[in-house]
Amino acid sequence: MEEENVILSFKGIITADLLTSVLHLMEAKMETMDESPRTRKRVFSILVECLQNIYHHLDDNPSEADFEAHNRSAVVLISKVNNQFLIRTGNCINIPKIMELKERLDLINSMDKEGLREMYQTSLSEAAMSPKATAGLGMIDIARKSGNKLDYEFLEIDSKMGFFCLNILID
C-alpha cells in the first residue's frame, strides 16, 4: 500500500518573498528529518529550481490581460511516498505555450544520464553566448538531479489557459 506523508504544501500567488519563505521553511523542516545530507541537498536544490521556474514562467506574462491574479497562483506539495521524496507543482500556462514546453519535456525524458549532461552543457554554453537565452536549463537540471523522468500533465481550463502539473520523484 502506498503511504504518503505531506511535508509542506502551498497554494497561492507566487512572489519572490514567498519563494524565499518556502525555501527557508523546507530547509528547516528537513533539518529535523532523519535524512542523509545528500538527499537533503538534492531535494532542496530541486525545489529551488521548481519554484524559480514557476516564478520566472509567470514573469513572462505580466502584461497579458488574460493572466489575472488568480492565474498567477500555483500549487506546491512536497511529500514522502514510500520513503521517497515527491515534489508536485501546478501552475497556469497560456495554451500557445503548451506545445513548446511539452516538446521540451519529452526531449528531456528521452535522454539518458549522458544525454542530459550533454544537453545541459550545450544549453549552458548557449546561455553564455546570448544574454537573452533562457535555454530551459532548470528542467534539465531537475531531471538530472532527480534521477527520474519528469512526470507531467496539461489540463485545460478554458480556450486560453491551461494548467501544468509536474511531479518529480527524487531518487
Added chain:
Amino acid sequence: MSLTTLHIKPTAFTPEVKFDPTSGQFEIKGRSIPENAPEFYNPLIDWVKNYSSKPAAFTSVDVYFEYLNTSSSKSLMHLFNALGAVSGKAVSINWRHKKEDEAMKEAGEDFNTIVNLPFNIVATDSI
C-alpha cells in the same frame, strides 16, 4: 583609476565575494540560489571588466558552492567569460567541492567542459 577590493558579505541566498585586485586572489564562497542571479553577478562582471585592463600578474579564482541554481550557473558563465578576457590571460579557476558532494563535483565538470580557462576541480574535506 585604481580598483579597490570587492567584498560582498554572504546572505542566505547569495555567496560571499572577495576580489583583491592587488594580489589577484579572488574568492566566491557559499550559496548561490537567488531567483535573479544577474542582479547579483552583473556588478561582479563589471568589476572584472575594469580589472581586466590592469590585472595582477596572476589571477587565481577560488570558487566553492554549497548550492548553485541554474540562474547562477548562467551568470557564472558570463563571469568566467569576463575572466577569460583578462589581459595576459594568466587566470585559473579552482572549483572546490566537498568530497562527498557529487552534485557540485558534476557542476564543476560541466564548467570545465565549456570554459576556456585553466580549470582545476579540487575535492576537499573542509572549505
